[in-house]
Amino acid sequence: MGRSGRLFSLLRPYTFLFVANSVATLVASVMDGATFVLLIPFLRTLFGQQAIPVGGGSSVERVLAAVAGPLLAAGSPEGALRNVVAVLLGTLVLKNALSYAAAVWSIAIQEGVVRDLRVQLFEHLQVLPLGFFQRTRGGQLLARVISDTDQVKTTVTAALASLLQNISLIVVYVAILVGLSWRLTLIALVCAPLLVLIIRPLVGKVRRRSREQVEDRGELTSLVSELVGSIKLVRAYVAEGFEAQRFRRLADRYRRRVLRAQRYATLTSPLSEVFAGVVIVLIFFVGTRWALGQAATLRPEVLIAFIAVALRLMSPAKSVANYPTAMAGALAAADRVYEVLDLEAEEGDRPGEQPARFAERIEYRDVSFSYDGQAPVLRDVDFAVCRGQVAAIVGPSGAGKTTLVDLLPRFYEPTGGAIHMDGTPITRFTRRSLRALMGIVSQETILLNDTVFANIAYGRSDFSLAQVEAAARAGNAHDFISHLPAGYETLLGERGTRLSGGERQRIAIARALLRDPPILILDEATSALDTESERLVQEAIDRLMAHRTVLVIAHRLTTVRHADLIVVLSEGRIVERGTHDTLFAAGGLYRRFYDLQFRV
Structure with missing residues (x-):
């Protein structure tokens, strides 16, 4: 299905409204044309003639006589003129009432289509691979979800409120002219195709410029988004001027591209109007020759009505001629939306996958992994963790520790080997049920601009305040929450900026405790905290780890000394494994890490 076909397929849920809109628009167009046809009986009556000629006249006059002949006929010229004006006013009222109804229905369809497309795009983003988000700037995604989908509304607006109405008017007017x-x-x-040949080259230029324009708009959004997220860095390095210059350069480039696009887009309007004016002059010249003189074949009132309708035809004809250039920007935005929608989804359940269950053992069997075919991050990783055990993953930065634990909830799929749970490959489990078995607490705690309660109960609406409070107490978070302005109803701000690092960590621990998962993943959960915050967080973590199967990553080896298994990674491979005592005695890489932290 082509791009336009995909866009108009979004109208399917609004078929009834679309049909009602189309009928109202068509009837309103007929009423609009009728107001000009009524010029003929008006002029005839004004000049002392019968409103509708008896017997002859043009085909339009014969139709008018059949529809409104008795109403327009009257005994005196004053009565006939009064009747003509009354019919004219009634037609105008009906036409505008229908136009209003069509406009309201059109807006309802437009906003519905944009909402549906926006929701579709948002839902699709949630099932795309994590790698997509790592290589795509957040501002570009924001622009596509908000700005580009809003631009698509121009397509629907042009098709419903503008194109449909103008084509209806053109059809009615041409029928009247004939x-x-x-x-x-x-x-x-005969002259009309010449206008198409004149405008066509401009359309291609506008489309190319419009694509550049929407890309730059996305870059502007990205830059603003980055500035908001890194405002402390900007001020710390006194980089306000540098950032302002970056934004000014990008804004200036966007302005130039808009001007280039509009230079061609706005040219279509004067070109089409001048062309239409030339055609009207030609009709006027030819028509007057046919209406004047002894061999006249066209009555003057018919010529006046013809020219009036032809002049009225100029506006919708010009709008339709401008339609391709007006649509160029909207179609460029639609391309960007569908580029994302066409990406293959990685999330979601597959046929044959079953609910996950965990009773005994998690095994990594010769697991290897690389990002998008690049150099391997993990190579032949092989170890097992039994239910209730704590497995610690340690190693230098870049060893693959975080990647190793990210494979367990199937954020990524291994490129070699497999992870088994109770002997079953986890790829046979639905992602949703597998992740429901796990609680994840990382160093980079993610909090939403919502209440404390909503952040702890995230993703669920069935937890009571008592349950949330119990989880917060267990996570050493209740005391500081109680001192917040509105307690559990306090808004935390963007990314939880109202809280310290340790407080954010304790909220995340309370979130995991509330779900009571059998498997726990801790990714450097106590690093970068001060001593007191680390103590409080560590106490909460100890409660969280009790009676659970835990995979923990930590740079501070004091947090993993009592682990049942310590796996030491280096350059994606397991170089050592065992308990703290055995690894310490072996004098290998683990011992060197330990000595660096506690002996130097």
């Missing part, structure tokens, strides 16, 4: 004088109409229709 009914008034098919020969004059033929002159206009």
Whole structure:
């Protein structure tokens, strides 16, 4: 399905409204044309003639006589004129009532389509591979979800409120013109293809410039998003001027590209209007020759009505001529939206996957992994953790520790080997049920701009305040929460900026405790904390680890001395494994780490 087809497939849920809108628009267009046709009986009555000629007249006049002949007929000229004005006013009222209804329905469809597309894009983002988010700037994603989807509304607006209405008007007006004088109409229709040839080269230029324009708009959004997230860094390095210059350069580039696009887009309007003006002058010249003189074949009132309708036709014709250039920006934005929607989803359950269960053992069997075909991050990793045991993963930075634990909840899939749970490869389990078995607490605690309660109960709406408070007490978080302005209803701000690092960690621990998972993953959960915060967090972690199977990553080896198994990674391989005592006695890499922390 092409791009336009995919966009208009979004109208399917709004079929009834679309049909109602189309009917109202068509009838309103007929009413609009009728107001100009009524010029003929108005002019005839004004000049003392019968409102509707008897017998002859153009085909339009014959239709008018059949529809409203008795109403327009009257005994006196004043009565006939009064009747013509009354019919004209009634037609105008009906036409505008229908136009209003069509506009309201059109807006309802537009906003519904944009909402549906936005939700579809947001939901698809949640099932894309994590690698996509690592290589895509956050501001670009924000621009696609908000700005680009809003731009797509232009497509629907142009199709419903503008294109549909203008095409209906053109059809009605051309039918009226043919009914008034098919020969004059033929002159206009013969000239019409020339306008297409004039405008077509401009459309291609506008499309190319519009694509550049929406890309730059995404870059502007990215830069603002980065600034908000790194404002402390900017101020610490007195880089306000540097950032302002970066933004000014990008904003100036965006301005230049908008101007280039608009230079071509705005050219279509004067070109089409001048062209239409030339055609009207040609019709006027030819029509007056046919309406004047002894061999006149066209009555003056019909010529006046023809020119009035032709002049009225200029506006919708110009709008349709401008349609391709007006659509260029919206279609460029739609391309960016569908680029994301066309990416293959990695998340979600597959046929044949079953609910996960954990009773005895987690095993890494010859597991290897690389990101997007790059150099391997893990090589032939092989170890096992029994239920209730604590396995510590240690090693230098870049050894693959975080990647190793990220494979267990299937954030990524191994490129070699497999992870088994109770003898079953975890790829046979649904991701949702597998992750429900796990609680994850990392150094980079993620909190939302929501209440304390909502952050601890994240993702669930069935927890009571008593349950949340109990989890917070166990996580050493209740005391500081109680001193917040609104307690558990306090808004934490963007990324939880109202809290210290240790407080954020304790909120994350309370979040994990509330779910009571059988498996726990701790990724450097106590690093970068001061001594008192580390003590409070460590106490909470000790409660959290009790009676659970734990995989813990830590640089501070005091936190893993009592682990049942310590796995030492270096350059993606296991170089040592065992308990603290055996590894310390072996004098290998683990011993060197320990000596660096406690002996130097």
